[in-house]
Every structure is written in C-alpha cells, then in structure tokens.
C-alpha cells in the first residue's frame with residue numbers, strides 16, 4: 001500500500017470518528033476497476049484506495065450533498081479547481097467541505113495509457129485543501145498546442161473537422177451530466193425551444209455551441225466530459241479553446257484563484273468591448 005493510501009485512510013478515519021464529516025467521497029477498487037465510493041463509517045475506510053485508476057472528478061457529487069451535510073472529499077489538482085469554482089459560484093459551502101488533497105502523479109485509462117490532461121498538467125498539487133497527502137511537486141508549463149493546431153486551420157477545415165466529430169454525437173448528454181460545472185437545474189439542452197431532438201445540422205451544432213459557451217469561464221479542463229463520451233468526441237479541445245480565449249481576453253483561469261471574479265460577473269461592456277473587437 002502506498003503512503004498516500006495509508007495516510008488517506010488514517011485521515012478519513014479520524015474525520016469520521018471525530019464526526020467532522022458525515023461521509024467521505026473517495027475511490028474504491030473492485031476486480032481491478034476503480035469507482036467512486038461514499039464512506040460513512042470509520043470501519044469502512046479500508047475500502048479507500050488511491051492509484052492511477054482514480055480518474056473521476058469527485059467534485060460533481062458535492063452538488064448532491066444537502067446544505068447541512070459536512071463532506072470529506074478526495075481531490076487531485078484538477079479536481080480541486082472544480083471545487084474552487086463551485087465555491088465561487090455558490091454551489092458549495094466552503095465550511096461544509098473537508099478537502100483531502102492529493103499531490104498527483106497522473107492517472108491512466110484501463111489500457112494503462114496516460115490521459116491527455118495529465119501530459120500537460122499545470123496543477124498536480126491541489127490549489128485548495130485542508131490536508132495534503134504526498135509531496136508537493138511542480139506543474140508543467142501551459143501548453144495549448146492541441147488548440148493551436150485547430151486554430152491554424154482555415155474556417156472550412158475547422159468546420160469539416162468539427163462536423164466529422166459532431167455527426168457521431170448521439171445526444172446522450174453524458175458530457176453534461178458528468179460535468180461538475182454544469183449544475184443548472186433547468187438546462188437549455190433540454191428545452192426544445194433551443195434544441196430539437198434532431199441529430200442533424202444545425203441542431204447538433206446548436207447543442208454543442210450552447211454547452212461550450214455556457215462553460216466559458218467555468219470549465220476547469222478536468223476532461224471528464226471527454227472521458228464520458230461514448231463516441232470519443234474530443235470535447236476537451238473545444239472547451240480548452242474557449243478557456244484559452246477567456247484567459248487571453250480577461251486574464252482569467254477558472255478554478256485557480258478563489259479571489260478572482262469570474263469574467264461573466266465582472267464583464268463591463270463599455271470597458272471590455274475594445275478588447276473583444278481586437279480579438
């Protein structure tokens with residue numbers, strides 16, 4: 001057992017025994033497959049694991065906690081950004097959450113392949129935590145080469161690229177349902193006035209562009225949408241393009257600094273219109 005796993009179990013046990021939390025959201029493993037788990041009894045902490053299979057961003061489950069629940073949660077660097085953003089957007093009460101932060105070495109899929117998000121991870125150490133497990137480590141330099149590759153295409157080429165991707169979409173909404181920052185109780189994607197049930201152009205574009213724009217300034221690039229997509233649409237590339245634009249226009253990176261005001265809140269048409277025209 002790794003030191004991280006050992007210390008994680010000890011911390012979770014203490015939290016539950018001292019009744020500082022009602023339950024801990026973490027990971028368990030069964031038949032070689034890791035899945036999220038909810039531990040509400042100190043005697044069950046031995047179920048908790050942390051290993052390269054722990055890919056899920058558990059912060060999405062914070063949205064289901066009752067306002068009076070105190071919750072412990074295991075969070076990697078990328079997951080912590082979602083927690084920061086959820087706190088800023090008044091979806092999570094900071095005092096109700098105990099963050100068991102993990103200094104992360106990356107996660108792998110079932111075939112043992114690194115996830116793309118880990119190849120250029122800027123924040124392996126959580127940006128918010130109550131206890132940190134593992135040694136602090138340096139993140140990588142920002143690398144938008146995947147987005148720049150698409151930006152360098154002509155308009156026609158880009159349209160062809162995304163048409164080819166979107167025509168695979170079965171509108172299952174797994175990408176929306178797994179996203180911690182897609183928390184609206186009423187979603188435009190369920191409203192037939194915005195999006196019909198058709199899988200054809202232009203509805204399919206409408207559906208994807210609505211979601212992309214609604215994640216502007218909120219997406220923390222955790223890659224869960226792309227992982228959940230059953231037809232392998234490279235959604236993270238699309239949302240990273242929006243994230244890159246938001247950064248260039250408003251100097252804002254979602255989930256990085258709890259003090260930064262989200263651009264959609266701080267936007268001032270008179271002040272910001274020149275900047276937008278130039279881009």
Ligand code: SF4
Pocket residue numbers: 076077078079104105106107117118119121122123124125
């Ligand atoms: S993106 Fe970073 S923090 Fe997230 S799983 Fe990969 S290496 Fe860990």
Ligand code: SF4
Pocket residue numbers: 175178179180181182215218219220221222223224225226236239
């Ligand atoms: S849009 Fe995708 S990458 Fe962005 S926060 Fe949601 S699940 Fe994560």
Ligand code: SF4
Pocket residue numbers: 168169170171172173174175176228229230231232233235
């Ligand atoms: S998960 Fe994939 S197939 Fe399902 S709605 Fe999202 S993009 Fe379409």
